[in-house]
Amino acid sequence: xxxxxxxxxSIVCTMAFSVLPLFEGAAAIHADAAFEKNAAEIVAxxxxxxxxxNSLDSYSGTTIGSNIGSTSSETAWGNPATTKELIAxxxxxxxxxxxxxxxxxxxxxxxxxxxxxxxxxxxxEVVNYxxxxxxxxxxxxxxxxxxxxxxxxxSDNLDQKKAMFSAIWEQVSANFADYGDKLLFEGYNxxxxxxANQWYNPGSEAIPIANELNQIFVDxxxxxxxxxxxxxxxxxxxxxxxxxxxTSGFVLPNDxxxxxxxxxxHIYQPFPFTSEAYPEVTTWDPTSLNQYIDxxxxxxxxxxxxxxxxxxxxxxxxxxxxxxxxxxYYVEKCTSYGIACIxxxxxxxxxxxxxxxLTIAKPDLLNTMIAAAKGENYVIxxxxxxxxxQDGALTIADAVILQKWLLGAENTNLADxxxxxxxxxxxxxxxxxxxxxxxxxxxxxxxEDINNWNNWIDTAVGANAEMSFTSNGVKMQVNAGGExxxxxxxxxxxxxxxxxxxxxxxxxxxxxxxxATTFHVMQAYGDYLPYYSGALSWTTTAQHYEDTFQYxxxxxxxxxxxxxxxxxxxxxxxxxxxxxxxxxKVSG
Numbered sequence: 001x002x003x004x005x006x007x008x009x010s011i012v013c014t015m016a017f018s019v020l021p022l023f024e025g026a027a028a029i030h031a032d033a034a035f036e037k038n039a040a041e042i043v044a045x046x047x048x049x050x051x052x053x054n055s056l057d058s059y060s061g062t063t064i065g066s067n068i069g070s071t072s073s074e075t076a077w078g079n080p081a082t083t084k085e086l087i088a089x090x091x092x093x094x095x096x097x098x099x100x101x102x103x104x105x106x107x108x109x110x111x112x113x114x115x116x117x118x119x120x121x122x123x124x125e126v127v128n129y130x131x132x133x134x135x136x137x138x139x140x141x142x143x144x145x146x147x148x149x150x151x152x153x154x155s156d157n158l159d160q161k162k163a164m165f166s167a168i169w170e171q172v173s174a175n176f177a178d179y180g181d182k183l184l185f186e187g188y189n190x191x192x193x194x195x196a197n198q199w200y201n202p203g204s205e206a207i208p209i210a211n212e213l214n215q216i217f218v219d220x221x222x223x224x225x226x227x228x229x230x231x232x233x234x235x236x237x238x239x240x241x242x243x244x245x246x247t248s249g250f251v252l253p254n255d256x257x258x259x260x261x262x263x264x265x266h267i268y269q270p271f272p273f274t275s276e277a278y279p280e281v282t283t284w285d286p287t288s289l290n291q292y293i294d295x296x297x298x299x300x301x302x303x304x305x306x307x308x309x310x311x312x313x314x315x316x317x318x319x320x321x322x323x324x325x326x327x328x329y330y331v332e333k334c335t336s337y338g339i340a341c342i343x344x345x346x347x348x349x350x351x352x353x354x355x356x357x358l359t360i361a362k363p364d365l366l367n368t369m370i371a372a373a374k375g376e377n378y379v380i381x382x383x384x385x386x387x388x389x390q391d392g393a394l395t396i397a398d399a400v401i402l403q404k405w406l407l408g409a410e411n412t413n414l415a416d417x418x419x420x421x422x423x424x425x426x427x428x429x430x431x432x433x434x435x436x437x438x439x440x441x442x443x444x445x446x447x448e449d450i451n452n453w454n455n456w457i458d459t460a461v462g463a464n465a466e467m468s469f470t471s472n473g474v475k476m477q478v479n480a481g482g483e484x485x486x487x488x489x490x491x492x493x494x495x496x497x498x499x500x501x502x503x504x505x506x507x508x509x510x511x512x513x514x515x516a517t518t519f520h521v522m523q524a525y526g527d528y529l530p531y532y533s534g535a536l537s538w539t540t541t542a543q544h545y546e547d548t549f550q551y552x553x554x555x556x557x558x559x560x561x562x563x564x565x566x567x568x569x570x571x572x573x574x575x576x577x578x579x580x581x582x583x584x585k586v587s588g
Contacts, residue, residue: 035181035230038259040338042184042232043306046136047096048331048373049342051311053350055079056123057101057142060460064150064164067106068116076459079347080355084129089358091133094370098130099310099342101142101189104168105150113167120175131182138234138310138342139176140186141168147197153206153213153238154194165213169220177226186234186264186310187217199239200246207249210238218253218261232260240266240310242292247299263300266311266344267292273326276315276349276525279558283319284326290333297337309334313344315525316362316494317557324365324380331372341373347454349494349524349558354451356469361451386436388420394443399436406433446492446561446581447473456489463487463566473508473579481566485518488566492581493524495559497531497551501588505561506546507581511538513574517565521549521583524560531559538576548586 037045058077060067067073074081090098100123107119123139130137144151144165151161169187176183191213192198193206214235221228237250242265255261269289272278300307312330314323334341345351354361364380371378386394388401402420404412406428414420420428422435446452453474455467463482467490468475476490497503505521515538520530532549561583565576 035227037181037232039232039262040259040304040306042136042181043262043308043340044338045096046308046340048094048370049097049099049136049308049340050090050095050352051099051101051342051344052082052126053101053344054346054348055082055101056126057103059103059106059143060458061106062148063110064105065108065110067119068109069118071118071122072459073103073106074122076457077347078455078457082126082129082355084132085358086353086355087126087129087133087135090353091135093353093360093366095135097136097138097340097342099138099140099186100126100130102139103143104141105144105164108164108167113164115168115171120171124175127176127179127183131179134182136182136184138184138186139172140189140234141165142189144168145189145191147192149192151188151191151213152194153191153202153209155205155209156194158209162213162216166216166220169217170224173221173224173228177224177228179227181227181231184232184234184262185217185221186236187214188236190240190266191236192239199241200243202238202246207238207246210236211249211251211253214251215253218255222256230257230260232262234262234264234308234310236264236310240264242267242296244295244299247295250299252305261305263296263305263307264310265292265296265307267296267309268312268314273322274312274314276317276558279317279525279556280554282317282557283322286329289326289330293330293333293337293339296339301337301339306338308340308342310342311344312341313350315349315558318494318496319557320362320365324368327365328368328372331369335373335375341369343369351451356467357450359451384419386419386422386439388414388416390416390419394436394439396440399433399440402428402433402436406430444582444584445472446583447579450474452492452494454491454493456486456491458482458484458487458566461487465565470577470579473577473581475575475577476563476565477573477575478565478570479573481568481570481572483566483568485564485567485569486562488570489562489564490578491524491560491562493560494557495521495561495583496557497521497553497555497559498585498588499551499553499555501585502548502550503532504546504548504584504586505532505534505582506544508542508544508579509536509538509576510540510542511574511576512540513571514539515565515570515574515576517563517567517570519561519563521559521561523556524558531556536563538574542579550588 054077058073060073060076107116193202238246268274269292272281273284331341352362352366367378388398423431450469457463457465461482464480465478465488478488521532522530
């Protein structure tokens with residue numbers, strides 16, 4: 001930490017609390033921060049943004065104060081701990097803003113609402129990573145809201161909710177009071193009403209309460225002193241909604257300083273296209289997207305209130321070309337309206353970065369969006385090595401054509417001669433066929449594509465594990481199995497299963513001790529139903545698994561292969577390796 005200070009706070013509400021002095025955690029001081037930019041100028045300067053999703057916003061339980069003294073929740077949803085190197089890589093790729101969602105309740109005293117020093121210091125450490133890279137940084141109150149959150153836009157126990165919400169912002173504001181103008185506060189994330197959890201048509205009290213909480217947030221920050229008197233602040237609509245039924249009821253808070261408030265919405269439209277819950281929808285049209293963006297522009301931007309889209313994204317359903325065209329249109333339209341966009345990256349279906357290897361997982365998608373935010377056009381190289389029939393992919397059909405041509409078969413046409421010259425020596429011979437064969441083998445080996453591997457470790461039930469990569473596969477060390485076999489899991493996604501097709505699955509596997517576990521070819525959303533399951537008896541000697549199965553359900557384009565490595569029956573600690581994984585359609 002960069003400096004030292006002690007913070008005390010008070011809570012004014014209908015409840016009485018005893019509050020102790022807080023942290024010796026330090027606040028970074030940016031004395032050169034001029035705070036000259038107003039809200040509109042900040043938004044214009046934010047460029048393209050990225051969410052550090054499912055990291056500091058992850059939680060491992062539902063009880064206030066259940067994780068005091070620990071930062072384990074940061075890795076509870078499968079992502080590695082955030083490093084300065086990760087932020088540097090994101091910066092180098094062209095991103096100019098990072099939103100750092102934060103969930104607080106697990107790290108708060110349930111009686112005094114004092115935030116644990118360990119957690120506040122970790123949040124500050126990540127904020128410093130972002131600011132040291134000269135990026136805009138947004139922090140908020142994240143999964144304290146939402147369907148499972150304690151902060152709801154309902155009159156039930158409202159005084160207690162206000163007290164806890166106030167306590168968070170009193171402490172956060174005090175801790176970051178001396179930070180410069182590249183740090184922005186966002187009051188709350190996607191606040192919902194009571195048990196109904198309405199996303200589009202909330203009950204009559206929900207929007208007024210959401211407005212009231214926004215006002216509390218602004219008042220607390222402004223009264224906290226330091227640079228917070230001028231800091232630009234972000235206020236979400238109810239549930240971050242962008243439809244007119246919600247935006248029409250939004251009231252911008254009163255403020256002691258002019259033009260320092262930004263409205264935030266989240267737009268995942270068209271929703272069936274962007275959501276993994278609709279695997280069959282892999283194409284899009286702009287109708288609903290235009291409706292939501294136009295509404296936000298007409299409601300706010302046109303009337304002088306700047307807007308950011310704090311979250312947008314699309315689950316990968318094996319349709320990256322469609323996702324890229326959608327994202328290009330999306331960012332171009334928002335940019336033309338003066339709206340900054342921040343991509344939601346959860347480390348799995350929505351990811352654009354591989355946080356373990358510190359590489360860009362979807363470079364064409366990312367570069368397209370960054371260029372669009374600058375009013376530029378990124379040209380994607382669509383060349384596919386070995387695509388001799390020019391159908392956009394390297395398949396066994398290309399190998400058949402090249403083999404026939406090399407054997408002199410009549411009426412064999414090479415649509416793209418240069419694509420067949422894989423040896424790059426200006427002629428075609430058996431060496432080119434050999435290279436093509438190896439490329440096909442690599443394409444079928446899912447272990448070659450480390451960007452589609454991920455893991456789940458449910459720390460809420462005691463699981464503890466870590467995934468890593470080998471030269472030809474994936475590895476997991478399991479230190480504690482949790483309660484269920486899926487509490488520690490490695491998985492590959494996305495995969496497509498076509499109705500009526502027969503598939504062959506094969507892989508090599510070994511462990512450093514004898515274990516009995518299962519794996520599944522399954523849904524990657526909803527009820528996570530298994531389509532095919534197998535039992536594995538791990539030994540220290542490498543074994544080969546191979547089987548075929550027919551898929552009879554409706555075509556599913558959001559499937560995964562998951563290796564369950566947890567549960568009470570595993571003997572910990574142990575380490576497993578999976579290599580040469582392939583899933584090939586053999587008929588249908």
